[in-house]
Amino acid sequence: MRLSTRLALLAAVALIPMVIFSGIALEKLLDAHREEAIRGMQETARATSLIIDRELKSAQSALRVLATSPYLSEENWKKFYDQAKVANVPGGAWIVLYNEDGSQVVNTRLPFGSVLASRPDPHEIAEIIQKGEPHISDLSWGPRAKAYVIFVDLPIYLPGGKRYVLSQAFYADHFNVAFAGRGIPSTWVTGIFDRKGITIARSRDPGTLIGKPAKPELTEIISTGKDGTLRHITRDGLDVYDVITHSELAGWALGIGAPAAEINSAIWRAIYIALGGLFAALLLAGLAAAFVGRGLLNSISAAAQSAAALWKREEIPPRPSSGIIEVDEMHAAIREAAVVLVKEQQARTLAESEREQLLLREKAARKQAETESKAKDEFLAMLGHELRNPLSAITSAISLLEMENVSPAIIARAKNVMRRQTDHLASIIDDLLDLSRVMSGKIRLNRHALELSGVVTSCIETFRTAGRFSHQNISVHAEPATIHGDTTRIEQIICNLIDNAIKYTPEGGSIGIDVRAQGNEAVLTVKDTGIGISADLLPMIFEVFVQGENTLERAKGGMGIGLSLVSRLVELHGGRISAESEGTGKGSTFTVRFPLFESATQADNRSPVEPDDRKYTILLVEDQEDGRELMAMLLQSQGHHVLQAANGTQALQLAAEYQPDFAVMDIGLPGMDGYELARRLRSDVHTSAIRLIALTGYGLQEDRYRALDAGFDLHLAKPLKYEELKRFFNSEATV
Template sequence: MAVSGDKLFFLQGTERQHADVAPSPQQFADMQPGLALHCDQDGVIDYANLHAQQRLSTGSEPLVGRGLAQAFGDVCYALLRQYVDAGLAGNACEAELRLPLPGDTHESHVHLACRPDGEDGVCLVLEDITRLRQTEEQLHQREREFRTLVENSPDIISRMDRDMRHIYVNPAIEKLGDVRAQDYLGKTKAELGLPSAMVRAWEEAARAAFASGLEQKLDFDRVIEGQVRNFSGRVIPEIDRFGRIESVVGIAYDVTERARMEKERDELLARERNARIQAETAARARDEFLAIVSHELRAPLNGIQSWAHVLENYVQDAAAAPLAQRALQGIKTGVSQQVRLIEDLLDVTRMMSGKLRLVKQPLALLPTLQAAVESVRGLAAAKRIGISCAYRITSEQIEGDADRVQQIFWNLLSNAIKFTPEGGNVWLSAATADNEICVTVRDDGAGISPEFLPHLFSRFSQEDTSSTRGHSGLGLGLFLVRHLVELHGGWVKAESAGERMGTTFYVYFPLRARSDQYLTVGPPEDASGKMPLPSLSGYNVLLIDDQAEARESLTVVLSGAGANVFAASCAPEALDWLDTRSPDQLPDVLVCDIAMPGEDGYAVLPKIRAWRSSLGDTPLMRMPALALTAFAQREDRIRALTAGFQMHATKPVAPEELIVVIDTMAARR
């Protein structure tokens, strides 16, 4: 092993020296990483390179002069002997063996080269290739795992070079058509006759991956067995350690089912959206219809109540005209019941749409119960029904809306009166128990059958729905009771021993802890019957309402209270009247209807306030205005106040209330 003409550089100390002398064969042998040995015909080692000496020497005994069997050990020499004998016989040979080399705890992969040296013996070179073989085994294992995964993957996997030719494809690629997997190798998709749209999508994505070095995504369709299949793909560049991209990997997977599910989901969402729009439209139409129904029912009731007030002033002596007084009382009771029915319908609608709002505050329950009892005494007296009350509460409070709490017990009491025969009794009691206030309403009336009791609080629920039923109503009262009680954080239940055995209702409210920083709130007292009505003498009132009956009845009521009233059916008529007035004859208060043909009250109010007198000023700019309308929902009240009205009153309005409101508004001006 001689090398001539090479120039070697040797590093000695910190200097680099140049040598033109070729190294000796022994120097080359010492530089080899393997074991280099030479032995004579008797197998005695007469030369060993430095690596062999370090690996095979034991203790201080030199390796040269020892036999091969002694140097390698009996087990290892037994595996080497046939190759040594072949070399001594003049035959060169090479082999790869697993040898237990001295000093190792495991067998090593060794590459053996044996060369005869004439009659001088044989040369042996052993190179340890254990790490190489382990690396190859790992690579082979990984390749096996990769091939197992790729070959059995349901996804289509391929590798393409820069010319778009396939270097590798897995069997799943046959899903794309009748082309076999092996036919792809070395060809482009265009050469295989695949659809141009699919070819173009793949080639554009592959070129972009080669150009940018970034993963690309694509979607394509393929008609397979007469069915359109949807595929989604990725093109991933393969970058070597030098940063070069020689190929890309394409992965495609069938997303037909996912696309179908997404399409169905989109269709379901569209149907749900349309259904929601239809439901919202229907809800708006329902709300608008109920608002119109409420308006049309309330408007004539306003006239009835106003005329009843007028007649009541004419019939002052109850003893002289008892029948007339009874008739007036019946009219007022009928109006009140009709208004309650309308309110129940609107409240149910608000509950169903989630628009019912409570104004809760610390509320003393006792005054509210007393007010509810007083509001039904007239109904009870008409049927000669006794009402007995037992209050074991004083100033205990709940968190509640006073109007709604009174509505709960008005419904329960009026329901008890309705189903109790003449001469019967109704009992109401209230007491505290376990941080709750329990209110009991009991009667000795018609009772409830066990079969109907579970449905008692259902909407529109009535035990007798025949045309010959003995009691009127819509079946909404108890439905409202249950929901209003629950909105206050309480609960309600009913008990009855059966038909004609009476009924007992239990209402529970959470008891509120008392605090001196809160005022006790009770229901407003009805002062109309306790205090004389104010006089409207000297006040000019402008009344605008498109209904002749309402104009006439309200004009009589307000004139009877002393007011000077001008009634107009529309804004032009009112404006024409204003042009004829002197400054001291201008109205002090405007009472205006909202729902009117042509122009509603919201449009009329600005015109009245913007009216200019002959002097060019606007004397009515700050005139107080009352919206008197049959639109009674909370939104209507808010809209009226926002539009500039100072007050909002709902038809039918009690004449006494209307007189007090007008007096208050005019006095403030």
């Protein structure tokens, strides 16, 4: 037997358990699907049965009302006839009044005074009067009506001793109302049967089957009075699953049959797919066996050639790799033997080859070192440039503020420059730290159900408030799309993309922002008509520190890390990002795709609480004097009373004496650090209620957790913006 044949058999044997267990799983799936479908049919049958009972109860109620008529005691049959005529239920029903002997006294189906016949089953009248209970008949043939009818009977006992039976008669087709508007598929067969198994109504071919007995297998279940399920062939020749339920009021049976082919069709499709997959697996196994077998045969043939070369003492045979350890060891043994035999002949060539390899490796290493050195120098130069620019602007602004006789407009402009450049410095540092955390795997996401369109709207409003949209035409389309994300990081992604679009779109250009749900993804698109991306830069637009002449960010003074950070944050959220551009000057499109969060709940629609601008007593703990003084001045300018402490000991004394509302504390304090200070404040009953805010240059997620564990209510990273503190103050004021 050939090796390839053996491998094919081995693959087939390995697939046998998969075939067996797949068959078992498919069988269980078929049973589960069938049971689920039958449960649905049972629910439909019970609901339809309730409709029948409702019709019968309505008829009984009408009879009870009519039984109280004074015309019965007076035997004023004309008046009673007129009253009963008015009480008739529309849709083919009529009222009949019977004597004890079964003769009719009043029949609203005929004109008053007509000759009336006795009831087809007069003995039933006597039984109804004797039992004294409401009665619902089985299906019977009405000779005068020349149709199948149903009677709802009510015995009446008058004070004078006379006894009657008041009945409401229905044509059998009246009960077709149970099928109408029920949403029952037209392919299903539905029938109503009396207690004897006689067909009262049927959704298909009623004309020929009304009044006929049900099939024996159905009659057997109907006669028991219990609900049941069976599979059988209908009189129409359909193979159906039948569900039988009974009316609690009449004792009739309701049957709903669904075609077996319809129930099983979905499962059979799955079976066909599974069989196709199994066949494909067998085919692939055969191909794999043939491929591996060919590799083995080639390896064995190569070994034979190597042995022949060894015998003839020719050049050293090659050492092919077959992926099979034993075969490779055989090749190695042959080759080692050849090396021993031709060692002297090949020694010089081997040495020369080694020297060449060393030279090539040395050149490659030198080139790599030069490249890395150049990249380091370029990055340091770029970083210095990016840091000096805002520092230069801040220094100039400070010089302006120190000058005398400077106009208020210039002072305001200088302040705006300082604020903007400080924000720019913070952004550079944050981007560097964030990228470092992402690349080292130290970043943690606080993910929850997040409405992407809401975050986009918030970011756009921030840019609009800052006046960033004053030179471009902005269009926004935001549809609801819930994702599982970290609010801060998602805002970082969106703001980076919008900031890039603004930065690289000239005045008068257009920027389009679109959010929508597509399939199982939330899609964010930021499209602009700006300077575009060249074809050679596009493939590496998301790489870190791309060379200056190829980097889009560098063209506008950026550091080349923004898009790289965005790309990695998107990947951490399980999403993906892509960039498109037709070339330089033709705009660009960035598309971000996040998985939709299926189990996300609807956002809280409560109205936001109005901010509360209360004035508070605030304890400011900072060992750096300039920073403390400036922060104190800022808080005092907003009307707050500020207590200043340079270390933990002073802070404990001031907190115990004044019991401030809030304490803003640096972590890196001399002697007693901020964590220990927070723990002491929390442990003292007089200061435990103070709301503690950690202010630190350490911004890692671990630092936040450590601050919260020490008792802080909020962790903020330097440089601090007063708006962040104000939001916390206001949120605490509404608790």
